């Protein structure tokens with residue numbers, strides 16, 4: 823059977839595949855974390871080959887160190903830090919890696935923060 827649908831461009835195909843992979847990883851994350859990690863690695867490869875960054879909503883759910891899918895209350899501990907720039911600290915309970923997710927403010931407020939001299943380090947994007 824030939825596919826009669828309008829052909830999608832690479833980016834759209836990649837995005838769809840990433841969505842599917844993450845959905846699958848989410849479903850099996852608690853029962854089969856190893857397979858979930860494989861799905862994530864595949865999703866990252868898909869994004870890389872299509873040359874676009876992984877959407878932030880997904881990026882923040884992957885441990886940068888061991889690539890595990892972070893599931894709050896299962897393999898991930900979430901803490902909110904209010905000191906200096908408010909941010910979320912997500913600790914991967916698999917490898918102990920801490921990822922910092924800045925809580926973004928509105929652009930105007932953010933500009934003010936960036937001008938404050940005490941804040942020297944920023945999480946690279």
Ligand SMILES: [Zn+2]
Nearest residue numbers: 885888914917
């Ligand atoms: Zn980890």
